[in-house]
Amino acid sequence: MKVIVDKKGRKYIVKDKEFSSEKGIISKEDIMNAEIGDELETHMGKKYRVISPNINDYIDLMKRKCAILLPQDLGLIVGFTGIGYKSKIVEAGSGAGSSLLFFANIVGPEGHVSSYEIREDFVEVIKENINGTEFNNITLNHQDVTEGFIEDDESTDLVFLDLPRPGDVIEDAYRILKMGGFIAIYTPFVEQFQIASKILRKYGFKQINIREGNVREMEYKNNRTRPNSRMAGHTGYITFARKI
Amino acid sequence: MKVIVDKKGRKYIVKDKEFSSEKGIISKEDIMNAEIGDELETHMGKKYRVISPNINDYIDLMKRKCAILLPQDLGLIVGFTGIGYKSKIVEAGSGAGSSLLFFANIVGPEGHVSSYEIREDFVEVIKENINGTEFNNITLNHQDVTEGFIEDDESTDLVFLDLPRPGDVIEDAYRILKMGGFIAIYTPFVEQFQIASKILRKYGFKQINIREGNVREMEYKNNRTRPNSRMAGHTGYITFARKI
Amino acid sequence: MKVIVDKKGRKYIVKDKEFSSEKGIISKEDIMNAEIGDELETHMGKKYRVISPNINDYIDLMKRKCAILLPQDLGLIVGFTGIGYKSKIVEAGSGAGSSLLFFANIVGPEGHVSSYEIREDFVEVIKENINGTEFNNITLNHQDVTEGFIEDDESTDLVFLDLPRPGDVIEDAYRILKMGGFIAIYTPFVEQFQIASKILRKYGFKQINIREGNVREMEYKNNRTRPNSRMAGHTGYITFARKI
Amino acid sequence: MKVIVDKKGRKYIVKDKEFSSEKGIISKEDIMNAEIGDELETHMGKKYRVISPNINDYIDLMKRKCAILLPQDLGLIVGFTGIGYKSKIVEAGSGAGSSLLFFANIVGPEGHVSSYEIREDFVEVIKENINGTEFNNITLNHQDVTEGFIEDDESTDLVFLDLPRPGDVIEDAYRILKMGGFIAIYTPFVEQFQIASKILRKYGFKQINIREGNVREMEYKNNRTRPNSRMAGHTGYITFARKI
Numbered sequence: 001m002k003v004i005v006d007k008k009g010r011k012y013i014v015k016d017k018e019f020s021s022e023k024g025i026i027s028k029e030d031i032m033n034a035e036i037g038d039e040l041e042t043h044m045g046k047k048y049r050v051i052s053p054n055i056n057d058y059i060d061l062m063k064r065k066c067a068i069l070l071p072q073d074l075g076l077i078v079g080f081t082g083i084g085y086k087s088k089i090v091e092a093g094s095g096a097g098s099s100l101l102f103f104a105n106i107v108g109p110e111g112h113v114s115s116y117e118i119r120e121d122f123v124e125v126i127k128e129n130i131n132g133t134e135f136n137n138i139t140l141n142h143q144d145v146t147e148g149f150i151e152d153d154e155s156t157d158l159v160f161l162d163l164p165r166p167g168d169v170i171e172d173a174y175r176i177l178k179m180g181g182f183i184a185i186y187t188p189f190v191e192q193f194q195i196a197s198k199i200l201r202k203y204g205f206k207q208i209n210i211r212e213g214n215v216r217e218m219e220y221k222n223n224r225t226r227p228n229s230r231m232a233g234h235t236g237y238i239t240f241a242r243k244i
Numbered sequence: 245m246k247v248i249v250d251k252k253g254r255k256y257i258v259k260d261k262e263f264s265s266e267k268g269i270i271s272k273e274d275i276m277n278a279e280i281g282d283e284l285e286t287h288m289g290k291k292y293r294v295i296s297p298n299i300n301d302y303i304d305l306m307k308r309k310c311a312i313l314l315p316q317d318l319g320l321i322v323g324f325t326g327i328g329y330k331s332k333i334v335e336a337g338s339g340a341g342s343s344l345l346f347f348a349n350i351v352g353p354e355g356h357v358s359s360y361e362i363r364e365d366f367v368e369v370i371k372e373n374i375n376g377t378e379f380n381n382i383t384l385n386h387q388d389v390t391e392g393f394i395e396d397d398e399s400t401d402l403v404f405l406d407l408p409r410p411g412d413v414i415e416d417a418y419r420i421l422k423m424g425g426f427i428a429i430y431t432p433f434v435e436q437f438q439i440a441s442k443i444l445r446k447y448g449f450k451q452i453n454i455r456e457g458n459v460r461e462m463e464y465k466n467n468r469t470r471p472n473s474r475m476a477g478h479t480g481y482i483t484f485a486r487k488i
Numbered sequence: 489m490k491v492i493v494d495k496k497g498r499k500y501i502v503k504d505k506e507f508s509s510e511k512g513i514i515s516k517e518d519i520m521n522a523e524i525g526d527e528l529e530t531h532m533g534k535k536y537r538v539i540s541p542n543i544n545d546y547i548d549l550m551k552r553k554c555a556i557l558l559p560q561d562l563g564l565i566v567g568f569t570g571i572g573y574k575s576k577i578v579e580a581g582s583g584a585g586s587s588l589l590f591f592a593n594i595v596g597p598e599g600h601v602s603s604y605e606i607r608e609d610f611v612e613v614i615k616e617n618i619n620g621t622e623f624n625n626i627t628l629n630h631q632d633v634t635e636g637f638i639e640d641d642e643s644t645d646l647v648f649l650d651l652p653r654p655g656d657v658i659e660d661a662y663r664i665l666k667m668g669g670f671i672a673i674y675t676p677f678v679e680q681f682q683i684a685s686k687i688l689r690k691y692g693f694k695q696i697n698i699r700e701g702n703v704r705e706m707e708y709k710n711n712r713t714r715p716n717s718r719m720a721g722h723t724g725y726i727t728f729a730r731k732i
Numbered sequence: 733m734k735v736i737v738d739k740k741g742r743k744y745i746v747k748d749k750e751f752s753s754e755k756g757i758i759s760k761e762d763i764m765n766a767e768i769g770d771e772l773e774t775h776m777g778k779k780y781r782v783i784s785p786n787i788n789d790y791i792d793l794m795k796r797k798c799a800i801l802l803p804q805d806l807g808l809i810v811g812f813t814g815i816g817y818k819s820k821i822v823e824a825g826s827g828a829g830s831s832l833l834f835f836a837n838i839v840g841p842e843g844h845v846s847s848y849e850i851r852e853d854f855v856e857v858i859k860e861n862i863n864g865t866e867f868n869n870i871t872l873n874h875q876d877v878t879e880g881f882i883e884d885d886e887s888t889d890l891v892f893l894d895l896p897r898p899g900d901v902i903e904d905a906y907r908i909l910k911m912g913g914f915i916a917i918y919t920p921f922v923e924q925f926q927i928a929s930k931i932l933r934k935y936g937f938k939q940i941n942i943r944e945g946n947v948r949e950m951e952y953k954n955n956r957t958r959p960n961s962r963m964a965g966h967t968g969y970i971t972f973a974r975k976i
Binding site: 188226227230232233234 | 676677678679700704705711712713714715716717718719720721722723
Binding site for chain 1: 249281301317323350353423425434438441469471
């Protein structure tokens with residue numbers, strides 16, 4: 001898998017076969033021989049640059065059936081839980097798999113991400129999206145997480161939940177977390193973090209923090225600077241807590 | 245190195261020697277035998293729990309001589325640049341080494357962080373802080389980064405700058421980045437990102453985005469919910485750009 | 489002039505003549521006899537309620553040729569300058585006249601608003617918009633404000649500027665302000681408030697404060713609460729200063 | 733009553749008697765003769781300037797026993813309800829009277845503010861604060877507003893509530909509002925606006941909008957610009973609704 005970009009920054013994934021667009025064709029051979037930094041040209045003269053892709057490129061281009069978590073929210077989780085290579089992460093409510101892949105890219109081959117998804121159609125999408133990558137540190141569990149995590153020891157560094165009713169699995173999340181491990185719960189609504197907070201407290205979690213991250217872009221053009229007039233007013237609340 | 249916490253969540257690093265506080269002493273033997281999740285008790289009865297530490301625990305407890313980057317800002321960088329295990333990162337303006345350690349923890353043994361710091365006193369602090377860890381994927385360069393990065397090929401995934409005048413090294417940053425790699429520049433002031441933007445454009449960087457991340461905490465106590473009345477109005481702007 | 493609303497809250501101005509919409513006609517007689525709170529019905533059965541209009545209703549419905557200041561920004565000016573009935577206000581860059589009418593409605597018959605607008609087409613729009621009201625406390629000056637305010641004594645409580653280059657009139661604004669009076673300068677861009685601040689300082693203004701007001705709406709539907717996901721990221725900066 | 737300021741912008745109210753500070757004395761005669769813009773000097777040489785005071789000066793200097801509403805929140809109410817001279821306002825939960833005086837200053841002699849306060853000690857403070865002014869458009873009702881407003885017709889333009897349980901008076905607020913009039917409810921907590929919203933809907937209010945206003949200051953010093961690092965994360969929610 002390679003990622004190519006045109007002059008305008010539009011990205012495409014190319015696999016080891018002919019690439020065909022309305023601006024012409026690049027041969028399979030050209031693609032296979034291309035290295036990062038090379039320029040590829042269609043028979044109609046449209047030019048693309050081969051770039052070193054990162055996980056966000058892949059997430060941007062992968063198949064979706066649902067909204068995906070934004071980079072700032074995934075970043076907030078990494079920032080406040082301190083996960084890194086070798087971390088063991090368990091997540092539920094995988095959607096199209098964007099958080100799954102994002103985490104897999106961080107924890108690396110010595111780490112692991114175990115993901116739970118109840119919906120058949122989402123599982124199919126996620127499988128397809130995983131297959132496009134080279135990760136071998138992922139377990140995808142097609143099952144109802146409210147029946148319990150299959151993990152059987154306290155080896156998890158982070159449990160991440162993106163579920164309508166995250167409270168149903170908080171007790172079991174505590175069971176599989178390391179002493180010192182974190183839970184992070186993404187919810188759009190106030191009522192969800194209220195219930196989650198109560199249940200977190202009930203099952204012994206400490207340092208409960210409900211955070212909302214907002215990112216605003218600044219525009220600087222023609223020597224004029226201002227905040228972008230459009231911004232997301234809200235993506236979601238992320239409730240963090242620690243097993244201590 | 246182990247991290248222990250008391251009931252109130254106060255954290256302490258303990259090394260393989262006697263731990264002594266005003267609440268009493270824990271013996272060297274107890275500490276060496278302790279495993280994650282164990283409870284340790286001083287001779288005066290004060291109890292501590294051994295937790296699995298993460299990189300933030302270490303950063304919270306390490307030696308400082310300056311302000312450090314906040315978790316939300318480090319998270320923003322991870323979120324928007326998609327770095328992960330194996331990434332090669334070059335940073336300048338290391339301060340006490342918080343971003344250095346945060347990145348080293350993510351990129352892992354197959355990745356690498358090369359850090360530049362001009363000030364002797366900061367270098368000493370950073371060395372001490374690195375020595376407290378087990379990372380062997382760090383190079384600390386005590387040198388003036390405006391004289392050029394020592395890296396000599398296009399193998400860098402991310403250049404991170406926390407310098408008063410980041411513009412001075414943008415051209416050389418372009419040289420050492422992979423095609424597809426990112427630069428992220430942290431600056432408190434508008435004037436800094438203005439200059440940086442212009443220089444980024446001049447040297448061919450694309451997709452220049454100036455972002456400001458704000459985190460607000462929600463309070464939920466006694467069935468009453470409200471945003472915390474205190475919040476940081478501003479930490480800094482982070483200017484992102486890509487070599488494409 | 490009366491304001492009527494339908495069930496969905498859509499507002500219409502009706503004058504003393506027949507009102508005709510695609511949902512039918514209300515006779516001139518019915519309109520003239522209607523009092524606040526009455527229900528009016530078209531011959532096709534569409535119902536409207538006569539409401540007590542406020543200045544915002546009128547601003548919402550008036551003729552425009554340009555963007556208008558938002559209620560939160562006008563409110564910020566009232567809030568921080570403490571203007572009220574009897575205040576004397578001088579403004580420049582009237583646009584369609586929204587701030588002019590908003591201020592006229594506050595200062596009342598014992599107060600006064602003097603407004604400067606250079607563009608002929610805007611002056612025509614403003615005149616028309618003023619004519620729809622009963623205000624007799626407004627002077628509209630069709631002239632280039634950079635040539636000086638016509639006011640000749642220190643009797644002004646507030647000078648409000650919504651100009652591309654507000655700095656050109658700051659010295660003269662100082663001349664016409666009461667000791668204790670305020671200037672408020674609306675600018676979308678950072679560069680504008682930077683220049684304005686310098687000039688304000690140069691001409692002796694004190695208590696210079698650059699403020700940015702943001703309003704976020706909360707949604708509460710079906711027992712679910714969340715911030716509205718859409719919000720204006722930026723309307724403008726308002727620079728306040730006082731002649732002291 | 734006059735307001736004088738020193739070089740640093742510190743304000744003092746002076747009445748028609750000798751003014752005495754640690755920097756010396758200004759005679760009663762000097763004060764009585766002083767006009768706006770004049771400089772007054774103590775016998776020790778400390779200089780003050782007589783300024784034209786606005787309502788915020790008075791609110792800043794008046795007696796308090798409680799937190800007062802911030803200018804941005806009062807401004808938001810003016811901005812979104814469009815009140816002005818001649819408006820009839822009824823408010824409950826007057827605190828020290830800051831909103832009362834702010835509104836009285838806007839509605840002027842042809843308008844009116846009727847204020848309800850249950851606590852004896854607050855009523856005394858408010859009376860004292862009103863006495864310092866020349867407003868004669870205020871009625872202060874020392875009574876429990878949950879027993880009903882004394883107003884007996886639909887002549888109110890705005891009902892403003894700053895009560896722990898605003899829901900108790902919403903039905904009666906509807907009764908006294910003009911068709912087209914507004915209610916504005918200030919509450920620090922989410923739970924309060926949830927209950928208020930439900931009751932507003934129950935009693936027929938329309939256009940229910942829950943707004944949160946935040947003001948951020950920009951710093952511009954020594955050619956360096958940045959948002960102020962301190963800002964209020966939250967003052968309160970203001971729920972607006974209209975009788976239509």
